[in-house]
Structures are given as C-alpha cells and as structure tokens.
Amino acid sequence: MSYVAPVEQIQFILNHVVPFPEVAASDRFAEATPETASAILTEAGKLAGNVLAPLNRSGDETPARLENGKVRSSPGFAQGFRAIAEGGWIGLSADPEHGGMGLPQALNMAVADMMSGACLSLQLNPLLTQGQIEALEHHASDEMKALYLPRLTSGEWSGTMNLTEPGAGSDVGALTTRAERNDDGSYAITGQKIYITWGDSDVTENVCHAVLARLPDGAKGTRGISLFLVPKFIPDGDGRPGVANSLKVVSLEEKMGIHGSPTCVMSYEGATGWLIGREHGGMAAMFTMMNCARLGVGMQGVGVAEAALQQAVAYAQERDQMGPIIRHPDVRRMLATARAEIFAARAIGLACAAAIDLERATGQAHHAARAAFLTPIAKAYGTDVGCRVADTGVQVHGGMGYVEETGAAQYLRDVRITPIYEGTNGIQAMDLVGRKLADGGEAAMRLLDEVLDDAKAAQADHPDLANEVWQAAETLREATQDLLERDLPQRFAGAVPYLMAFARVLGAHFHLRAAQKGGGSHLALARVFVGRVLPRYAADLAEARAGLDDLVAVSDDALFGRIGA
Known part of the structure; x- marks a missing residue:
C-alpha cells in the first residue's frame, strides 16, 4: 500500500483539539483561514503521497554517495527537492519580507508530519534549512538576512x-x-x-x-x-x-x-x-535553530509512525491466517493502540506549534512558557511513538516484516535515529525537569489546570473517561510538586519516566477533547488510549520518584555482569 497523507486527521486536530482557531483569529495570522489551511494541507498531502513517497525506497536502496569530494543524491531526490522548493514549502512559516509566506508554525509542522511519513531522508533537508532560517531571522545582521534568507527560503540554497x-x-x-x-x-x-x-x-x-x-x-x-x-x-x-x-x-x-x-x-x-x-553568544543563536528542529523531529517520529501503521493495517487486511489477521484480537490490540498513540503524539506536537504561534501573535509570556515546556515532550514522545509503532509494524508483518522486500523494516531503521539526534530523549527529559521546572512549576501547573478543567467539563458526557483523566492529572500534579522539592541529580534519575507520564496524561487529555468534539471513532480511540496507554503513567511516576540512590548502588562491575560474593 502506498502512503496516504492523513490530511483529515490533521485538520480535525487543528480545528477541534489544539488552539489553532485562536491562532487563525489573531491579526498576525489572519490569512490562515479555514479555507487557506485546508487548501495548504490538501496540496501538501498530494505532494507527500504522489511525489515524495515514491522516492522513499530508492533512497534506502541507493544511498547518497561521495564521489570526488562531492555528494551525489539518491535517484529522484533532486527532482523531489525541487518540487518542495518550487511549491514554497520551505518558506511556509518564514518572514514574508524575505520571500516566506508568514503562515503559522502549526501548519508548517503539519506539513513536516506528512513529508516525513512520505520520505524522511529527503524531508531532513528542508527541516534543517528552516531551522537555519529561524536562527538568521532572530540573530543575524540585516546585511546577512538580505543576502541569505531569500535564497534559503526559496530553496536555491540549503x-x-x-x-x-x-x-x-x-x-x-x-x-x-x-x-x-x-x-x-x-x-x-x-x-x-x-x-x-x-x-x-x-x-x-x-x-x-x-x-x-x-x-x-x-x-x-x-x-x-x-x-x-x-x-x-x-x-x-x-x-x-x-x-x-x-x-x-x-x-x-x-x-x-x-x-x-x-x-x-x-x-x-x-x-x-x-x-x-x-x-x-553562539549558543543562544544555535538554540533558536535547535528548538525549531526539535519540534520538527518530534513530528518526524509521528510521520514515520503514520506510514508504518498504514502499511501494517493494509498487510493485516490482506494476510489470511484462519481469516484476515486484522480480526485476531492481539493484532487488533497492536493496531488500535498504535493508532491511539499516533493521535496523541500528533496532538501534542501541534499543540506545541500552536503555542509558538500564539506567543508570536500576542507576545504573551505564558504562551512562550507553554511552547518551551511542550517542546521536549513533543520531541521525546513523538519519536518514541515513532519507534514503537514502526516496531509494531514489523511484528504485524511477522516473518515478512524481517524481510527487506516488504519495506516494514525500513521504517524502523529510519525512525530509530529520531530519539537520538537534536538532543537525545534523555537530554529532553533532563531539560524538562531542570530548566522547564525552574519557574517553580508554573508552566506545568497551568497546563495541568487546563487538563483538570477539561476533564470536569467532560464528566457529564463521558464520566468514565473524564474521571480517569482527572485522576491521572491530579496524581501528576502531586508528583510534580514532589519533584520540585528534589535536587537536580535526583530529578534527572527519574526524568525520562516523568516526561513519559506527562505525555500520556496530555495524550489522554487530547483524546478526551476529540471524543467530545467528534464522537464515533474518536470516542473509540479515546477509550483505547485511556484504558490501555494512560494507566502506564502510574508506573512511570513510581520510577520517577525512585530517585538516584538505587542506581548508584549498582557498581560498574555489576553492570558488566561481574557479580561478586
């Protein structure tokens, strides 16, 4: 099955789950009307599915190579890149003064999601260029901006x-x-x-x-x-x-x-x-570029997960083992859980992008704080979901998943880098419990207040889901207060499970919103996430609270397996 860009799901999340309508209602992003957003997503979906996706396999089988000091790209990549550049996609959210469209980052990240699912290897080029554009817009001299930004934005240069x-x-x-x-x-x-x-x-x-x-x-x-x-x-x-x-x-x-x-x-x-x-002052300028790239990498994980799951579902419908295996309970469990996690990760990433847009549109500090808080969560959870779902895709294919001709293994091999580059997920978690809690937990608590308020509002319609989400958010609030009382080494020891607990609670929160707005399949997916994925937050928080002492007590020799008397 060929990749089909998830335009409908992305539109639903933007319209009903994250505050994109507030972004579009601002003066700065007034051009991002529902009609414009729909047209952009539709065209980006066509580009991803029709132009980029056919290049994914050739990039894997015929890698870029170095010849006489020059890099030669994989077959078709030059034409694919020209289609991206000529469509104006590199400059979607760049400053119009230098040739960009000036549209919201939320739309840009939605496009990144689709392009990553189609061909991650090629999408990396515009992602890095967009990060450099962001750094130059914020830190470069006027002369440097005038020379470089139009050419980077147009895709003439990368x-x-x-x-x-x-x-x-x-x-x-x-x-x-x-x-x-x-x-x-x-x-x-x-x-x-x-x-x-x-x-x-x-x-x-x-x-x-x-x-x-x-x-x-x-x-x-x-x-x-x-x-x-x-x-x-x-x-x-x-x-x-x-x-x-x-x-x-x-x-x-x-x-x-x-x-x-x-x-x-x-x-x-x-x-x-x-x-x-x-x-x-180089780190300040580089962090501008890295933060843009970190959110983009989170969306790469989501995009590859989407492509891997689409292929796994198609295979499960076709593969007959006492009936199509998609009817087998365990296969159904894998596919439904994967779909629920993709929705959660996509919503977290787009919520982060919308917070960036709202800060730019309003200048209000709490939007900037939310964007900063969500960035490490979006990067780490999005890429972990990418790896889990790609691994699930191989499992659903069975032995054929381990055979390269199906392409299932490529998704797993490609996406495995995403939890590593642009700051490993461990570093993202340390950033979350360190710098992002340095405000005394204000940004975290403001976000959890929103989750709690939404859960209360949903109790009349979906009390079972709402109660689970409310309890999880309240428990996470208590764990956050506990973490704030610890020194950094103790926090760092539990940083990754704490980040994952926060991601699961946010994922449940966004699923509950979707159930409220959409019903039907959205309600069914919300039940899968809240019933099967959300409960893991309790184990995450237990590990987050375990601290450092038990880890330090395990000697280096013991880690090697040299256990003494």
Missing part, C-alpha cells in the same frame, strides 16, 4: 547545523573548532564536525553551514562559543555562488537507516565565515 565533534557531543562546550578574526570583518574557521545532516548535496547550488566555534578570547565551556555562517561557495557581489570555500566533506557515515540523507564528516580548513549574532 542550510545545515554544525555542532557535534568527535570529542564534543552532548557536551557542546568541549568543542575544539576555532575561529580567528580576519581584517575584513570575516572569520577563519578551522576544525572538524561530524554527523552533519545534508552537509553537502547536488540538489541545491550552495550549502550554508551554521558552525559553532571558539574565538581565541572565548571562555571555556558553552559561554565562550560563537556561531558562524560558512557557505560552501562564497557569494559574489551579485549574491551568486562564487569561489569555493576552504571546506570539504571528508566522508559519509554508513548508517542503520535514512540512507538517502547524506550524513557528513566536515573539515573546515581556515574557511571563511561570518558571525551570526554577537561574539561568544
């Missing part, structure tokens, strides 16, 4: 993010790439970066690298890092790609999945770059 080094992954402050000031106001960048997604390609005429490096007078750690824009070709006086810069692709990684996405080892050898933002 953007990358260069953080990781062999000795500096999650500990970004340990980087060794250095920058030297040139007399003309530019900088010379020297060092090596690894895991650079789409670090080179033949689908655009220039590749613009956002590179973290340290100036000679930069302090140790992250406070001394600056961010530089280092193009593959230095623009000439007319803004066209000019002479080649002093950088090169050393090699491409051979990966478990996303074979069509070239993951490059980049070498900068005194390459010319220009400062983004202020000296020693």
